[in-house]
Structures are given as C-alpha cells and as structure tokens.
Amino acid sequence: DSVFRYKGRETDAKLVGRQLGVRSIFKARLTQRGDTLDISAELIDVQNDTHIWGQQYNRKLTDIFALQDEIVKEITATLRLRLTGEAEKRLAKRYTANPEAYQDYLKGRYWWNKRTKEGLNKGIEYLQQAVAKDPTYALAYDGLADCYSLLAYYGFVDSKEGYPRAREAALKALEIDDSLAEAHTSLVFVKTFYDWDWAGAERESQRAIELNPRYATAHQWYGDALIQMGRLQEAIAEEKRAVELDPFSLVINRDLGDALYLARQYDQAIEQYRRTLELDPNFITVHGGLGAAYLHKSLYKEGIAEFEKELAISPHSAYALAGLGYANAVTGRRAEAQKLLDQLNQLSKQEYVPAVFRAQIYAGLGEKDQAFEWLEKSYEDRSIANLAEIKVDPQFDPLRSDPRFQDLLRRMNLPQ
Missing domain, CATH: 1.25.40.10 (Tetratricopeptide repeat domain)
Structure with a gap:
C-alpha cells in the first residue's frame, strides 16, 4: 500500500527513500504490448543517489513469475546478500x-x-x-x-x-x-x-x-482486537508497529488515530487523524474520528464541522448520518439529531442499516431506554462491534453505570 501510491508518478529517489525510511528503492517501468512485457528495472541507493543495479527485459506475460525470480536472484547476487532458508522460501513461493x-x-x-x-x-x-x-x-x-x-x-x-x-x-x-x-x-x-x-x-x-x-495488517487487526478487549496500550503498540511497516496505508494510519482516541489521548488522536487526512483528505471515516476527538475536547464547532465533511464525502452513508446525529445530540441540537435519526429510519427501508448506529444517537441524546433497545437489536444482528468499540468508546459513557450495560458486555464475553 505504501509503495503503490507512487505508481505512475515521476518520483525523486531520495525523497521517496526518506518518506519510506529505507536505504534503497527498486524502480521499474513496465509496458505491455499484447502478451509481451518490456521492463526496465533499477535499484537505487537513496543516501547518495547512486545506481546499484539495473537491467532491461523483454518477456512473455506467461513468464512473469520466472522473471520475478530472476530479478530477485540478480539483486541478491549484486548486493552479495546471504538469505536465510526461510527468506529464500518466502521469496521463491508462488501462490499461482x-x-x-x-x-x-x-x-x-x-x-x-x-x-x-x-x-x-x-x-x-x-x-x-x-x-x-x-x-x-x-x-x-x-x-x-x-x-x-x-x-x-x-x-x-x-x-x-x-x-x-x-x-x-x-x-x-x-x-x-x-x-x-x-x-x-x-x-x-x-x-x-x-x-x-x-x-x-x-x-x-x-x-x-x-x-x-512484517505483515502490517496482522498487527493492525491484532490491535483492533485488543481495543475491543480494552487492552488499549497494547493496541496502540500494535497499531504503531503496523504504521512502521506500512507508513502510507490510509486505513492503518486511521486505525492508529482510532486507538489513540479510544484511549482518550485526544490531542495525539487529532494529530494522527490530521496526518492521515494529509495523505487523502477524503478517506472514509477519518473526518468522523477527528470530529469525535474534537467533541470530547469540548470543541463542538470543530467537531460538528468534521462530521459534516464526513457526510459530504459519503452522503448516503449510515455511518456518516449517525456520526452527525450523535454530534448534534451531544451539543444540544436535539431537533437536528432527530432529523438524522429519521433519515436513518428511512434509509433502513431501502437498505441494511446497523442497529448500533441508532443506539449511538440515542446515547448522545441521553435517552437510555431507547439506546439500550437499539443496543439489544445490534447485539441480536451482530452489528454491535462494527465501527463501535462498546467497551471503551467514550460515546457510550452515559450508559456504563446501568446494569444493562454490564450485562451486555458479559454476553459479548468481554471482561467487565
């Protein structure tokens, strides 16, 4: 994901190396003509911008996997690398x-x-x-x-x-x-x-x-599991490791922001969400996460503005409607929150809408019985953990002292 963002662009090797935190980069240009591939490949030392290795190839499309092996062997020979048996097996492995x-x-x-x-x-x-x-x-x-x-x-x-x-x-x-x-x-x-x-x-x-x-998503999704369990510091460590491995992944950067927000480290979360938006200002759910962090710092105007941006990016998104509904609810704009609830209800007649989204708005409104009614429905439809970390999310704080909340955690096998 980090490398794919450079696809099709003219890039400066030194700049790319600095952004990715690597010593050398492999660049290739591929042209396909029918079933023939023309490939120009080179390995560049980004510290001094020198050419380590380069070669041109003309191959049939059916030979692409053999060519991958050939390039790996030529580069390792040039660098005089000694690969472990496990590394050699991983490089040689072909899945199709x-x-x-x-x-x-x-x-x-x-x-x-x-x-x-x-x-x-x-x-x-x-x-x-x-x-x-x-x-x-x-x-x-x-x-x-x-x-x-x-x-x-x-x-x-x-x-x-x-x-x-x-x-x-x-x-x-x-x-x-x-x-x-x-x-x-x-x-x-x-x-x-x-x-x-x-x-x-x-x-x-x-x-x-x-x-x-080195599989970044393994660390990312382990972090997500740890968040649900309430083990937030371990989760942040896993999400940070995922970012180290894939520093330009939008979703991994976003998930680190989520982990910081759920740990109530709001300033750090805001910084991380902003960093993610620098990579792509329209990536889904990031404005919502940023808006929630602002709300919990009592920056209500900024929070609502971010949820409005989320809805502008995804105008028919149940997540975006629910987020803006919650923002309006906790800032006392009850009529606007009710309108967004009505929109979710109308949307649910046309497509599936997770029950947990309506529970979120009712929690913001302080209407506990309705919130629990929809949390129970979200438990039944198994949507309760989707885009909601019920054990640790500050949005559900008004419900935590209620015995019904602890019963819900127990039935989800979560430590109380």
Whole structure:
C-alpha cells in the first residue's frame, strides 16, 4: 500500500527513500504490448543517489513469475546478500502460476483498500475471477474473505450475511495453505467483530505474526482486537508497529488515530487523524474520528464541522448520518439529531442499516431506554462491534453505570 501510491508518478529517489525510511528503492517501468512485457528495472541507493543495479527485459506475460525470480536472484547476487532458508522460501513461493489470476488478485486488493461499498464489491468481482481461473489460489480466497468482512464491518451488508462468507473464504484459503499469514489474519477479523471470540482472535493474531512478522495488517487487526478487549496500550503498540511497516496505508494510519482516541489521548488522536487526512483528505471515516476527538475536547464547532465533511464525502452513508446525529445530540441540537435519526429510519427501508448506529444517537441524546433497545437489536444482528468499540468508546459513557450495560458486555464475553 505504501509503495503503490507512487505508481505512475515521476518520483525523486531520495525523497521517496526518506518518506519510506529505507536505504534503497527498486524502480521499474513496465509496458505491455499484447502478451509481451518490456521492463526496465533499477535499484537505487537513496543516501547518495547512486545506481546499484539495473537491467532491461523483454518477456512473455506467461513468464512473469520466472522473471520475478530472476530479478530477485540478480539483486541478491549484486548486493552479495546471504538469505536465510526461510527468506529464500518466502521469496521463491508462488501462490499461482496463472498470470491473469495474479492480475485479478492485484486489482481486487486495490479495490478492497478503497473501503467503499463500490470498491469492496468491485474487489469481490476481480477476486472471484481470480479463483475461477485458479481454484487453488489461496491468496485470492483470502482477499474475498477480507472484502466480505469489510462489507459487514462498514454496515454495507448484514453482519449475518458478510461474516459467515468471510469465514468460509478464509478457511478455504487455509485448507489450501495453512501457513498463509494473511488467512489467519482474516480469521482474526471475523473472530473479533462477529464471533466475539477474544481468545481465538488473539491466538490467530499471534500465529499470523509468527508466520510473517512484517505483515502490517496482522498487527493492525491484532490491535483492533485488543481495543475491543480494552487492552488499549497494547493496541496502540500494535497499531504503531503496523504504521512502521506500512507508513502510507490510509486505513492503518486511521486505525492508529482510532486507538489513540479510544484511549482518550485526544490531542495525539487529532494529530494522527490530521496526518492521515494529509495523505487523502477524503478517506472514509477519518473526518468522523477527528470530529469525535474534537467533541470530547469540548470543541463542538470543530467537531460538528468534521462530521459534516464526513457526510459530504459519503452522503448516503449510515455511518456518516449517525456520526452527525450523535454530534448534534451531544451539543444540544436535539431537533437536528432527530432529523438524522429519521433519515436513518428511512434509509433502513431501502437498505441494511446497523442497529448500533441508532443506539449511538440515542446515547448522545441521553435517552437510555431507547439506546439500550437499539443496543439489544445490534447485539441480536451482530452489528454491535462494527465501527463501535462498546467497551471503551467514550460515546457510550452515559450508559456504563446501568446494569444493562454490564450485562451486555458479559454476553459479548468481554471482561467487565
């Protein structure tokens, strides 16, 4: 994700190296003519802007995987690197021999990273094409798992529809290759946000990190699981490690902001959200997170403005409507909050709307009975953990002293 942002741009090697915190960068230009690839590749030392290695290739598209091996061997020979047996195996491993399936996989992951309803559905289309072309392509099944999970997490589909599909795809990936860190990580997400199996989520996280310590999403989603459990300092450490591994990932930067916000480190959270918005001012849910941090610092005007920006970016988003509704509720604008509740109710007649979003607004209004009514519905539809960390989220503070809240945590298997 960090490297993909430079795709198609003219870049300065020194600047890129400094931004990524690396000593050398690999640059390549690829031109496809029919089934033929022309590739110009070079390795540059960014400290002194010198050329370490370079080569040009003309290959058939079907030879792309063999070419990858050839380039790796030439670079390691040039640098006189001595790779461990484990590193050699990882570099040599090929998840598919079908170049078209590989391209579909890359396109699927690209759209998955958008985190929008359209992007996730587009990702599923490409990933389904990938597994149709290669039914043994474990990474493509794993990509499907992550798309299905995020459709449910963001409230685009019913949790009871999205997460079981995600689990099935992740288990299929592990059936093909049980050493796939990505697939163990995908199970972490399902166990966290749907099963509420905290021990299972931690076990799968540790296995994923053991298999690939440099897989940023494994640290990110382990952090997300730790947040739900209330282990906030451990969560922040995992999210920071994920940012170190993938410093330009929008969603990983956002999740670090979320962890800081939920730990009530509001100034640090605001700084992190702003840093994320510098990368992309329109990335979903970041303005909402920033707005919530402002509200809890009693910066009400700034908070509402950020939620309004979130809604402007995603005008039909239940998350954005609920966030602005909550902001209006806690700042005493009850009529505006009620209008947004009405909009959510109307939207729910056309598409799935997670019950937890309405609970959020009622909590802001101080209407406890209605808040608990909708929390109970969100417990039943398994949406209660989606975009809501009920154990630690300050938005639910008005409900914490009520015995019904502690009973809810108990039924979610959360420590009280």
